[in-house]
Amino acid sequence: MSDQFRAPGAESAAPYDALLLLSFGGPEGPDDVVPFLENVTRGRGIPRERLKEVGQHYFGFGGVSPINRQNRELLDALRKDFAGHGLDLPVYWGNRNWAPYLTDVMREMAADGRRRIAVLATSAYASYSGCRQYRENLADALAALEQEGVELPRVDKLRHYFNHPGFVEPMIDGVVASLDALPEEVRAGAHLAFTTHSIPTAAADTSGPAPDHTEGGEGGAYVKQHLDVARVIADEVAVRTGVARPWRLVYQSRSGAPHIPWLEPDICDHLETLHAEGAPAVVMVPIGFVSDHMEVLYDLDTEATAKAAELGLPVARSATVGADPRFAEAVRELVLERAARERGEAAQECWVGTLGQSHDLCAVGCCPARAPRPAAAGADSPYA
Numbered sequence: 176m177s178d179q180f181r182a183p184g185a186e187s188a189a190p191y192d193a194l195l196l197l198s199f200g201g202p203e204g205p206d207d208v209v210p211f212l213e214n215v216t217r218g219r220g221i222p223r224e225r226l227k228e229v230g231q232h233y234f235g236f237g238g239v240s241p242i243n244r245q246n247r248e249l250l251d252a253l254r255k256d257f258a259g260h261g262l263d264l265p266v267y268w269g270n271r272n273w274a275p276y277l278t279d280v281m282r283e284m285a286a287d288g289r290r291r292i293a294v295l296a297t298s299a300y301a302s303y304s305g306c307r308q309y310r311e312n313l314a315d316a317l318a319a320l321e322q323e324g325v326e327l328p329r330v331d332k333l334r335h336y337f338n339h340p341g342f343v344e345p346m347i348d349g350v351v352a353s354l355d356a357l358p359e360e361v362r363a364g365a366h367l368a369f370t371t372h373s374i375p376t377a378a379a380d381t382s383g384p385a386p387d388h389t390e391g392g393e394g395g396a397y398v399k400q401h402l403d404v405a406r407v408i409a410d411e412v413a414v415r416t417g418v419a420r421p422w423r424l425v426y427q428s429r430s431g432a433p434h435i436p437w438l439e440p441d442i443c444d445h446l447e448t449l450h451a452e453g454a455p456a457v458v459m460v461p462i463g464f465v466s467d468h469m470e471v472l473y474d475l476d477t478e479a480t481a482k483a484a485e486l487g488l489p490v491a492r493s494a495t496v497g498a499d500p501r502f503a504e505a506v507r508e509l510v511l512e513r514a515a516r517e518r519g520e521a522a523q524e525c526w527v528g529t530l531g532q533s534h535d536l537c538a539v540g541c542c543p544a545r546a547p548r549p550a551a552a553g554a555d556s557p558y559a
Contacts, residue, residue, distance in 0.1 A: 188514045189460060193289040194506075195330070196250060197277065197309055198297040200270030201233075201240025201469065206271070208233045211240075214272040230474045235372045242468035243273070246297070248498040249466070256503035264510065265289075271312045278316040285325050292330045292492060294552065298336040298466045301383040301396040301533070302374055306335070306418070307542040310550035317551055329559065331508045332552035333348050333532035339527045341505025344495055346404075347411045349493035353458045356491050361456035365489075366449055367412070368422045368442060369405040372470065373426035373464025375438045385540045392436060398424070403528040404462050421454075422458050427474040435462045441473065443482045446490070456489040466497045505529070 202211040208230040209223060216226065233240060253266050264288075269280030284292060294313065310332060317327055336342050344437055354362055374382075376392035382556050383396020388410035405424050413419040425445040426438045427450050440448070442459065449457055459479060483490040496502045509524055513535060515522035524532045534544050537553035544550070 186511055187412075187518075188262060188510055189292075190262065190291045190504065190517055191282055191293045191331075191510065191514055193292045194232060194253070194264055194266045194285070194510060195292050195294045196246060196253070196266060196268045196297070196314035197294050197313070198268070198270050199242060200273030200276075201242040202273065203239055203243055205234060205238030208238050208263065211273050213378050214217055216366075222396065222506035232431060232469060235477075236469070236472065240469045242466060245466040245468065245497055246270075249297075249503070249547060252498040252500060252503040253506055256500065256507055257342075260507060262510075263505060266316060268380055269316075271309065277312055278319050281313075281316045281328075282320060282323075285320060285328055290328050293399060293513060294329050294330050294332045295506055297508070299335060299465060300334055300371075300463065301368050301387075301401050301541045301542060303378050303382070303544065304372075305397075305542075306332075306373060306537065307544060307550055307553075310552050310556075311466070311544065311548045313547040314556070314558065318549070327558060330552050331513065331535075332537075333446075333506075333513055334535050335400070336505060336509060337529045337533075339505045339531060340525065340527050341499075341501040341508070343407055343527055345496045345499040346460065346493065347415075349407050349495075350408060350412050350458055351415055351461055353460075353493040355410070355476065357456050357458070363418055364454070365456040365458055366423075366454045367405075367409055367426045367458050367460055368445055368449075369401065369408070369422060369460045369462050370427050370442050370475065371401050371424070371461070373390050373429040373438045374440070375431065379438055382542050384534065394438060394439075396399070400436070400530065401462060403530050405460075407528045408462065410459065427479070428470045432512055441539040442479045444483050446479060446486060446488060450488045454488070454490075457483070459492045460492060461492070461495055465502075466495050475545050 195321050200351040202208045209226050212230055213224040250268050257264055266285055267273055271277055296309045313330055330332050341478050357365055379394040379397045380389045380529055387396035389395045402423050409422045425440050427442045429437050464471050512522035526532045539555045551558050
């Protein structure tokens with residue numbers, strides 16, 4: 176892939192004095208599973224017995240979600256990259272739904288004297304659950320610290336990085352490696368199934384800034400961004416392998432009431448369709464996920480792979496970005512470009528595809544909430 180959008184080397188991160196890695200969180204043992212799910216579903220009135228049923232996905236892996244281990248690996252990669260490029264910026268880690276809890280980490284950062292914090296969410300695309308909900312959690316943490324009389328730091332959420340080269344390039348390599356892992360006799364005809372988390376069509380239609388909103392299940396910025404990344408990857412894979420492959424954006428991990436429309440098709444339904452149409456093999460490409468957390472391990476590596484085996488359809492699953500050094504480099508570039516703009520300086524844009532660089536500041540009405548709630552790090556933030 177061309178390096179024409181690569182940002183220059185490390186410079187000052189001022190005015191930022193810390194980076195916060197903000198993630199979803201996950202259980203780290205069987206006793207954690209139900210309390211974790213209670214945190215995730217708080218306010219929805221879901222009975223504990225139902226949560227135990229949902230938790231079977233986690234119990235099948237010893238009650239441990241891989242997401243916390245993967246965040247530790249990413250933390251280590253970030254710290255090594257920053258140090259190797261002379262960037263003196265401490266990196267903290269906080270979760271929305273499990274330890275280390277966001278409020279506790281924000282309290283620690285305030286006690287350490289951090290006054291201006293850049294925030295990287297482990298979600299690359301625009302949507303309520305992938306952006307605004309993180310901003311709401313930041314506002315909740317700041318409100319809790321305000322009640323305690325803590326001097327509040329300013330927090331700025333870094334832009335969406337779905338089309339940053341350091342996020343896209345490792346996925347391209349993963350697809351090529353997965354194609355190579357397929358039996359030679361089916362490799363040339365393999366289809367690509369780009370997967371991401373399904374969300375309600377109403378939430379998808381209102382994802383991103385208001386000009387990106389759509390109606391009728393078209394999917395707004397959420398679908399548009401995924402399609403752009405999928406197209407970049409498919410085109411580059413065609414260049415590297417000499418084969419232009421059929422591809423489609425599909426969805427996984429649906430939850431919620433069955434009468435509410437969600438984005439489709441589901442990956443398992445798509446595998447059935449491809450098999451019926453005579454596709455010789457499929458590579459599943461989880462472009463919607465930063466790391467191999469539970470939804471990747473269960474919904475793709477377990478459930479979808481079992482469906483493919485039932486159909487007799489050869490499949491491979493390509494790697495997520497995880498702690499790839501290129502992604503750590505991308506995070507450094509995201510910090511530096513935002514810092515430059517905050518200082519009033521020009522910052523080189525860094526993106527691939529057709530959509531250009533995402534916004535720094537979420538506008539009013541961007542990925543609107545299900546119910547009105549304060550959200551930090553946006554134009555409507557109560558915390559300047």
